[in-house]
Amino acid sequence: MADNGELRHIAKRKRKNRLFHQLFFMSTCFGIVALALLLIQVLVQGAGWLDWDFLTSYASRIPSRAGILAALVGTFWLMVITAPLTFIIGVATAIYLEEYGKDTRLSRLIQTNISNLAGVPSIVYGLLGLTVFVQLLSMGRSLLAGALTMTLLVLPIIIVSSQEAIKTVPQSLRNASFALGANRWQTIVRVVLPSALPGIMTGSILSLSRAIGETAPLIVVGAVAYVAFLPSSPLDTFTVMPIQIFNWASQPQAEFQNVAAAGIIVLLIMLLSMNAFAIFLRNKYQKKQ
């Protein structure tokens, strides 16, 4: 039987175990509670101001007439251009780094730099976009310049997460494919990508969620707040929801806080729909396997 010293030690270990269990649980609660408070606050403030007029009107100096139409359409078009661009370039880069260029000096160089790029503040991307797209390539303060800037911003995220997804495909599957006489391209398209797709989709969700909420770099590139028309071509001026919301939240009139809250609700719904669509695509592909 255990003696007194051992019994005391066991009791101490049990207490420590319980303590850490509670600490970890409270950390989780902290995050959930904060998120819940945020959502409740937004819903309480903004739900009342969310109606059809809000969705179909342009911005205005008068709170009751302010609408999110221009910003909504701007964000939509921004995502429509950014998403395929960043997906194609990002996944192609990941494929090159993992399948073709593995262990070469070039790919090691690229690898280090991509990780660094992921940490660069978004405002720096804004300045890059201003110099290269707006001025150098003469795109002006346009939707296209904004979309290209966003593409560059989220590219590192897609590249890294796609690489991770490709890495999880076991080498034994590639070996089986090669042993049957397939070349590298066939193996990538028929074996690697289908297996890696769920992970790649998750990475796309993460990166596009970041893009949809960016404000500062788009201000630098020229998205303005008072836009009273819808962009008819990629070279038109534009605005996006985060900028519109920021603009409203900065207004002196108290009612504009509620308008801003309504805008946040619309942004969140748009974000959730985009994610739901990506998850739907991912699940559909997973079932096929």
Next chain:
Amino acid sequence: MSIVSINKLNLYYSEFHALKNVDMSIEEKSVMAFIGPSGCGKSTLLRTLNRMNDMINGIRIEGEVKISGQNIYSPDVNVELLRKNIGMVFQQPNPFPKSIYDNIAYGPRIHGIRDKAQLDHIVESSLKAAALWTEVSDNLKKSAYGLSGGQQQRLCIARALAVNPQILLMDEPTSALDPISTLKIEELIRELRERYTIVIVTHNMQQAARISDYTSFFLNGEVIESDQTDKIFTTPTDQRTEDYITGRFG
């Protein structure tokens, strides 16, 4: 009639001399077993035959490997066609995360066969040749991952046979399987010998004695002895062969 002829083959993994002056002939439509302690070059030589070693960095090969009279390392050889002609089955079953049908049809599709009727026929005959047809014919759309280990390995054999190879390479195909599956696959190998040339690496000497016509004994990258199985296991020429077979080292 020898279908594989290896002459003065030397293979280096960077500085490490993995295969030393290997000379060997493999008879058509027979089973050749490679035996020997771990790490002595059996799998390396096996992978040399279908040039799977090409994918390893820092590999250097000297000497000649001829299959059906043609040196497979000559620059005008199409590696993909070579591998179509030489099937490979690995130690751990590695079916693709696809349906049984798509696993078998993978090889033919890679090489350009698209006609559904043709693919159906190939899938059925490959599964029959691998003694798996009766167990899976009711639902070919089922995922390959739903099969047992032994069934998965037979699926991999069927998949390799689907591209109609002349030679089948097997790298310890039963070491990860239970005894009953092992027995089934050994029976299968005895049947397949009528149509294919089979080279099998095995750690299990009794297995080599049971199923092979010829055996090669490897030690430290050299082929010490290569002869008919009966002879190797009853009257080996080299003392080292005898020591290994009687279990004095392993």
